[in-house]
Amino acid sequence: MIAQPVPKAASLAKRDAIVAGLRRLVRDSGVIAEPIRMKTYETDGLAAYRQVPMVVVLPETTEEVARILAFLHQEGVRIVPRGAGTSLSGGALPMEDAVVVGMMRMNRILDIDYDDRCAVVQAGVTNIGITQAVQERGFFYAPDPSSQLACMIGGNVNMNSGGAHCLRYGVTANNLLGLKIVTIEGEVIDIGGAHMDAAGYDWLGLLTGSEGQLAIVTEVTVRILRGPEGARAMLAGFASNEVAGACVDAIISSGIIPVALEFMDKPAIHACEAFAHAGYPLDAEALLIIEVEGSVAEQDHLLGRIKDICREYDPITLRVSESAEESLAIWKGRKGAFGAVGRISPDYLCMDGTIPTGQLPLVLRRIREMSDACGLQVANIFHAGDGNLHPLIMFDANDPDSFHRAEVFGADILKLCVEVGGCLTGEHGVGVEKRDLMGVQFNAAELDQQRRIKSAFDPGWLLNTNKVFPLLHTA
Amino acid sequence: MIPRDEAELADILRAASEPISVRGNGTKLGMLRPVQAAATLSTSALTGITLSAPKELVLSARAGTPLAEIEAEAARNGQHIIAEPPDFSALLGTIGPQIIGPQTIGPQTIGGVTATNLSGPRRVAWGAMRDHVMGVRAVNGAGEIIRAGGRVLKNVTGLDICKLLTGSHGTLAVMTEITIKVLPAPERRATVALMGLDPKQAVAALSAALGSPYSVSGAAHLPAAMAARIPALAWLGGAVTLARIEDFALSVAYRSGRLRADLAGFGVAEILDDGASRAAWAAIRDAAPLVGEPGCVWRISVRPSAGPAVAATLEAAFGAAWFMDWGGGLVWAAGPADEAAHAAVADAARASGGTWMLLRGPEPLRAAVAVVPPEAPALAAIARRVKAAFDPRGILNPGRIHAGL
The missing domain is CATH 3.30.70 (Alpha-Beta Plaits)
Known part of the structure; x- marks a missing residue:
């Protein structure tokens, strides 16, 4: 288990005063202080870690957020910002002495501008909610994390969320124009706007992916894009991970960048097929899901070229979707992969390292060896085009030894990712989960440089303190 | 001072006590505020491509490597730099070789383009230079070597110092090596050119083009006097409104035809071929x-x-x-x-x-004057603290972006 910071006794001692103070700042239903009602907020997508916070507050406006932060800053109380609580790295895990600031009531879309191709939304709008609001005009918001039905744009900004279509459309950071933030002192600052490339320091870029360490995001200006004329997926199954990896290299080398290029190994194929009945080949060791966009003729052209490339690698299966329904089924399997693994194992840890794609065969072989050595099953799902791995380690949470082995196994995978030239996290964030591994990727001077940036925004280290940086500060 | 390697650069900064004007080959010295510094430091000797991994869509080079070398390496692999960085040396009067002050001006470098976050026409569709900087090595004002990001395309490990340094004009740290994402270069380009529109009609047409499903990768409008100065456009006569498509040949033919039909309400359009498109967009890119x-x-x-x-x-x-x-x-x-x-x-x-x-x-x-908009007081205070977090003695390009920073 990863250590949690020592609670500030001073904060705990004045809990009643903090609750009363917050009740003066937001409407009464916006303060949740009863332990039984706070249980909803005790964990996030990293469900092995739980902690009921001191109190939960649910602001409805930027001004309320500003008043809350000014008050808590004055009181020296820690703060944990929270969106939908879907973080897989424990980014929204509360602390015993902290106030959770939940953004779910700030869920309005404030402006949609098709001429300028942007929308202004509050932080608590769901990812899919943006696309749903603009799809009648054929537009969409590009980043599509698997949790997109639930996760909120404020959380996406803080974790710089990705998705299956990053290869073509980029991650959250590449799809933002502006933010409204509240600093720890309660100052409201507008960053960027409907225009591109603010002069001066790239605050937008720095805040994106900052995991709640620097400020609270209350509004987001996103780019909205016109969708393609159409899209179609195909499946290619191969006899080994090596061959599938070589095929991915060959596709990229040919000059084709598919909008999505997903890789599953055999355990993942079986889990997803049992769940989605997408027609995945159960005899394949590795499966690629490849999607292209454009008119039907353009799709045919690109899929034809990709099929020709795949044929050079002796595919076991090569199947192009013939209908929108079939494409949907193919994606249902992939997007439901986490749930599918959940059906065959009581619990799993979802890892998120990135590797140079050329290292894929080596890394998958080593993961298999580690899996055998520790006696835990693993299913690998992988954004193949950009090297972002998602090994799902299956364990039993009722068995502390099993959980311990799963955490060690996961850490070993991430160390391997760094060793081969990659990184600890491609899109899930460091959070609590990978906090103590930061020293594997960064040296002391580099970590201190990052800490000093944190201090420039939050000198008292009140914002989401127990995440990202290995603990130095204790109460 | 022209350090031969990163270690020497770090030694110089550790020992420095006075402000230093930081630059690459000096092509952008005319931009932003002049730096008051007795010493200059150039990254011009830190050259060479250090990683070329076309299958992984990344390329790394030392900061002083001329951009043209990197573009040539990418082109050898059938790839290109996504943000289409401009070359303003003609605009700024810094075409090398020439001597300006203590500096021999040379071709613009990858470090210079990154430090200034300059992007060309493709920025509207594919993002800015900062969107494609995957990793950086740099020396901060205390002389510490800092790595940020890495060589992989997806990386959210820790604070995004790559984006913070991109566009920071050498005021936070001196970049020594940069890793960028590259993508396959398009097989073909074409441009739908509408003629004689007034600026409002032009932007309406460009909005329609950028809001179409055809992946428009450039959208510009030039009044008659400006278009007349670009040989590839002058023959059209009058104001021109341009929408570029870059893709496989089959897609370019199909999409440019469809786009011209969709924009028919804005008037008659010509389609510029690959060669004319290259020339016109290079001229727009470089102003x-x-x-x-x-x-x-x-x-x-x-x-x-x-x-x-x-x-x-x-x-x-x-x-x-x-x-x-x-x-x-x-x-x-x-x-x-x-x-x-x-x-x-x-x-x-x-x-x-x-x-x-x-x-x-x-x-x-x-x-x-303020060469960029002043920041709101709360943000300016954060900016000063972030500057101090990298450069505690305030020696790197002081006052380059904002007076007193």
Whole structure:
């Protein structure tokens, strides 16, 4: 288990005063202080870690957020910002002495501008909610994390969320124009706007992916894009991970960048097929899901070229979707992969390292060896085009030894990712989960440089303190 | 000072006690505020491509490597730099080799393009330079070597120092090595060219083009006088409004035809072929129509629909020569080198909720005015603390972006 910071006794001692103070700042239903009602907020997508916070507050406006932060800053109380609580790295895990600031009531879309191709939304709008609001005009918001039905744009900004279509459309950071933030002192600052490339320091870029360490995001200006004329997926199954990896290299080398290029190994194929009945080949060791966009003729052209490339690698299966329904089924399997693994194992840890794609065969072989050595099953799902791995380690949470082995196994995978030239996290964030591994990727001077940036925004280290940086500060 | 390697650079910065003017080959010295420093430090000797991994879509080079070398390496692999970085050496009068002050001017470097976050026409569809910087090695003002990001395409490990350093104009750290994402270069280009539109009609047409499903990768409008200065466009006669498509040959033929049909309501359109498209967009990228203009040159970034109003305001205020890129969102303007004209630019940008940069101007003016918009007090305070977090003694390019920072 990863250590949690020592609670500030001073904060705990004045809990009643903090609750009363917050009740003066937001409407009464916006303060949740009863332990039984706070249980909803005790964990996030990293469900092995739980902690009921001191109190939960649910602001409805930027001004309320500003008043809350000014008050808590004055009181020296820690703060944990929270969106939908879907973080897989424990980014929204509360602390015993902290106030959770939940953004779910700030869920309005404030402006949609098709001429300028942007929308202004509050932080608590769901990812899919943006696309749903603009799809009648054929537009969409590009980043599509698997949790997109639930996760909120404020959380996406803080974790710089990705998705299956990053290869073509980029991650959250590449799809933002502006933010409204509240600093720890309660100052409201507008960053960027409907225009591109603010002069001066790239605050937008720095805040994106900052995991709640620097400020609270209350509004987001996103780019909205016109969708393609159409899209179609195909499946290619191969006899080994090596061959599938070589095929991915060959596709990229040919000059084709598919909008999505997903890789599953055999355990993942079986889990997803049992769940989605997408027609995945159960005899394949590795499966690629490849999607292209454009008119039907353009799709045919690109899929034809990709099929020709795949044929050079002796595919076991090569199947192009013939209908929108079939494409949907193919994606249902992939997007439901986490749930599918959940059906065959009581619990799993979802890892998120990135590797140079050329290292894929080596890394998958080593993961298999580690899996055998520790006696835990693993299913690998992988954004193949950009090297972002998602090994799902299956364990039993009722068995502390099993959980311990799963955490060690996961850490070993991430160390391997760094060793081969990659990184600890491609899109899930460091959070609590990978906090103590930061020293594997960064040296002391580099970590201190990052800490000093944190201090420039939050000198008292009140914002989401127990995440990202290995603990130095204790109460 | 021209350190031969990163270690020597770190030694220099550790030992330094006075302000240092940081640069690459000096092609952008005329941008932003002049730096008051007795010493200069150039990354021009830190050269060479250190990683070329076309299958992984990344390329790394030391900061002083000429951009042209990197473009050539990418081209050998059938790839290109996504943000289409411009070359402003003609605009800024810094075409090398020539000597300006203590500096021998050379070709622009990857470090310079990254430190200034300069992006070309493709920015409107594919993102800025900062969107494709995957990793950086740099030396901060305390002389510590800092790595940020890495060599993989998806990386959210820790704070995104790559983006913070990109566009920081050498004020936080001196970059020594940069890793960028590259993508396959398009097989073909074509441009749908509408003629004779006024600025408002033009931006409406460009909005329709950028809002179409055809992946438009460039969207510009040039009034007649500006178009006449680009040989690839001059023959069209009059104002031109351009929408570029870059893709496989089959897609370019199909999409440019469809786009021309979709835009038929805006008038008759020509389709420029691959060669004419290359020439026209290179000229737009480098602001070639403004090279011969005397005085100041500004880059104004606003919401695209506000572009025509900004242009009209500046035309009325000081007879600005101007054109628009990024679908109307980037207004290029040239005008007299005085504070009144500069104030008009700042007011017009502010009125539209946008931002500006004084890209070219005489040194006394650049020293006297805010060359980019001042930040709100709360943000300016954070900026000072972030500057101190990298450069505690304030020795790196002091005052380059904002006076006193």
